[in-house]
Amino acid sequence: MGHYIQTEEHVTLFVEDIGSGRPIVFLHGWPLNHQMYEYQMNELPKRGFRFIGIDFRGYGKSDRPWTGYDYDTMADDVKAVIYTLQLEDAVLAGFSMGGAIAIRYMSRHDEADIKKLILMGAAAPAFTKRPYYPYGFLKKDVDDLIVQFRNDRPKALADFGQLFFEKHISPEFRQWFQELNLNASPYGTIHSAIALRDEDLRKELGDIKVPTLIMHGVKDKVCPFDFAREMKRGIKQAKLIPFEESGHGLFFDEKEKLNNEIMRFSR
Template sequence: MLIETEKHVQLFVHDIGEGTPVVFLHGWPANNDMFEYQRNLLPAEGVRYIGVDMRGYGKSDKPWDGYDYDTMADDVKAVIDKLGVSDAVLLGFSMGGAIAIRYMARHNGHGISKLVLAGAAAPIFTQRDDYPYGLTKEEVNDIIANTYKDRPAMIDEFGGMFFNKKHSEPFQQWFASLALQAGGHSTIKSAVALRDEDLRGDLDKISVPTVIFHGKKDQICPFEFAGEMNKGISNSRIVPFEESGHGSFYDEREKFTEELLQFVKS
């Protein structure tokens, strides 16, 4: 279905199943289809899967503006309000995890009773003088420059950092195809947000039970991110994924789904 979040901006939302609603926010630069291997199973377990293609990605509209965390968090609120969702679990992966944190802080956790941060690009994606973790701003600038120059090649290189385990070539091609559905300008402007935004002041505004899924071998959002989020979110715990890179949802998909179901039903 399409949900209008502001004038001339509609987001595609995949809403399937009945039961406890779990709202999935995907990572950069993919779309909600990255959760296909969870979506295949969760509705049979009493979970209502609500997958949002954020503005600029997948089947959603691709406006020129609005790729900052505040606007994308406002988009999430519009979806939750339109669907009348309450007592939902919000799951944010990578950039989606950053947007989920901003949503919880900016909208006081409206409609959300539990939070899952999976490989979240938070509290900051890039290094600062007082934050030594993650990519440098210069490295993100290179990604942006390569997106202007040859986006498919950038996606191929970035995809090579995504998983720890070796997956089939058809799977890798399919995963890259998700990123190619995004707008080029959307990919660039979201990378700017990832480079520049800082969520450290948002963490202590989260009061709901929170679980942090994070791959021990993550090359994109290092495992130290999980510790920083855990320190800042009072009611949180870490579930490490020992064999996973950034993409724990597929590197250890059985554990990912099992841990998610356990948290949803607890």
């Protein structure tokens, strides 16, 4: 079942809502949409979980405003969904940029209605290198990527997608994955890249008080495993599970393991 939910800014968000039981709210990565969780949608509802997948503004079937791609606004959008659906004791699960926005939600909205947090290959606590944080891309790398998006977005997305998966993927899967990326708003893709480049969540990790599961690919070339160590160090009730055979796309590289750990943790 799909919902269209309006935020206070009158931006309409599409939300996929499947199954019943403990709600798990999934936040997708950049520049994907909730359909990246196909292999979780197939399994979780038949195991007693309610899958709730949000398309962020600018992505999937949601509205595509010019502004609002900073983490604060995106976290407020998540709050609108949780409030409208009247969720309580939910699990919040974020992948990559979605993991970063999940952390901002927890700090900005005082963990409202969230009982547990799952961070998967999260682009946190910061996506780019900065003083006392030697991990991730250089800010110049992201600037270069933005230039490529402005010149040839399909090629830039295809090249970036080469970094995602560790296991062999079929040409058909790669085409499907590219279509998810291309479905995003072009300016939303760029504005989100700017947020990824500039946002810093290091001081917010200590605000998270709920049990937190960190799952991260050891071979991640987009958000290096050092990110996971930093999150584990900063979040009080965090458990870190390395995914030894995964790159960034652990939702497909080791989907059975991911699904099992999500279900075990979320009960």
